[in-house]
Amino acid sequence: MDQRTATFQQHRRRLFGIAYRMLGSPAEADDVLQDAWLRWNESDTDSLRTPEAWLVTVTTRLAIDRLRALRAEREHYTGFWLPEPLVEAADEDTPHALLERADQVSVALLRLLEQLAPHERAAFVLRQVFDVDYPDLAAMLGKTEAACRQLVHRAGERVRAARPAQVVDPLEHQRLLEAFAAAATRGDLAGLRDLMAPDAQLVSDGGGKVRAFGHLLQGGQRLAQLYYATFLRLGAGVRYQPVRVNGQPGLARWIDGELESVQAFEVQAGRIAAVFVQRNPDKLARVRAHLSQAGGPARLEQ
Incomplete structure (x- = not known):
């Protein structure tokens, strides 16, 4: 495995997590990662100081574009739309599986995120789930820090209004x-x-x-x-x-x-x-x- 591929694979789990939370579909997330890989493979990576930030930015923007197209399709969806779940057998509690689950988002929350505009959803996911700092968030979304703070605040208010704050054991x-x-x-x-x-x-x-x-x-x-x-x-x-x-x-x-x-x-x-x-x-x-x-x-x- 060459260095370019190794770097992408190193960050693949996080990139998939972002794309899945944006789109609610593993297949769509895989498609976004494929596009991100093609751009990464064609880019001048030697000049990048922070490859992870570049990959997260590209993946996020690709997911935003894909979500805009999907929203039009989902308006004509028959009945209720629910995200495609990520499922594993209950006895697959290996250390690796526990790590993979550590930052997963519930079906209930993903359904609520469908109510957010694409940039709101991206800002909320990157800030609240992946703890991206506001300066980095602004660079990734191409907006000011103040605008990103407003996006996160507005998205958080909408989610909290519809989702119980209780944490269940x-x-x-x-x-x-x-x-x-x-x-x-x-x-x-x-x-x-x-x-x-x-x-x-x-x-x-x-x-x-x-x-x-x-x-x-x-x-x-x-x-x-x-x-x-x-x-x-x-x-x-x-x-x-x-x-x-x-x-x-x-x-x-x-x-x-x-x-x-x-x-x-x-x-x-x-x-x-x-x-x-x-x-x-x-x-x-x-x-x-x-x-x-x-x-x-x-x-x-x-």
């Missing part, structure tokens, strides 16, 4: 989902209801490819009845696999041995406050391949 989150999966598997309607917040919500993304709710489902009782109805209809054909969804405890649901959905959960005050169900088969392709290689639902029979 990962172990509590995991135990809650284990109890939820057990109740859903045995058809325990009362148990499901007790685990749901009274005002819990469910958002599902089918992308027009499979059936999904075209409206927001609200109410813990209603959501409990939904999972109970799935048990009544499919019984032992349903399996819930503990997974990590964007670094947080989540569930993969398998029906008759096929991956049907990936479900991310937002927890508040010890109960499930929101469920984000990704059913779009195009957005599950990578997940299906990864989990199938890792054992899929077969591990649940062991």
Whole structure:
């Protein structure tokens, strides 16, 4: 590996993190990184004092341009749009996997970031997630420091207004989902209801490819009845696999041995406050391949 390639690979994880948080799609993020690599490969890197800053700047600007195009496409998306999740089996807790998850952003937050303008989103991601200093942020976005501070402030206000400030213990989150999966598997309607917040919500993304709710489902009782109805209809054909969804405890649901959905959960005050169900088969392709290689639902029979 030559020095130019080694330098790019050294920063690839961070560049992918920026692009994914900007676009909500691993495939789109990979495309941005490919374009960034081509520009890097064609540039005069010998004169660069800080290659990382150059790479982050190019990746960010490419992601902004790509996001502008995607926003037009997503305006015509069928039903709710949810990001394509980054999923790994729950037992993949190697030191490397833990490091990879350290700065991941939840599905709930990525959905909120969709409401931000491209430059707002870039400023928020670079500052709040990657802790980029304002002078560097201004250079990367081609704006003044004052303008960048305003972008970050405005984006932060919008995110805080829609997202609870409560920090949930990962172990509590995991135990809650284990109890939820057990109740859903045995058809325990009362148990499901007790685990749901009274005002819990469910958002599902089918992308027009499979059936999904075209409206927001609200109410813990209603959501409990939904999972109970799935048990009544499919019984032992349903399996819930503990997974990590964007670094947080989540569930993969398998029906008759096929991956049907990936479900991310937002927890508040010890109960499930929101469920984000990704059913779009195009957005599950990578997940299906990864989990199938890792054992899929077969591990649940062991």
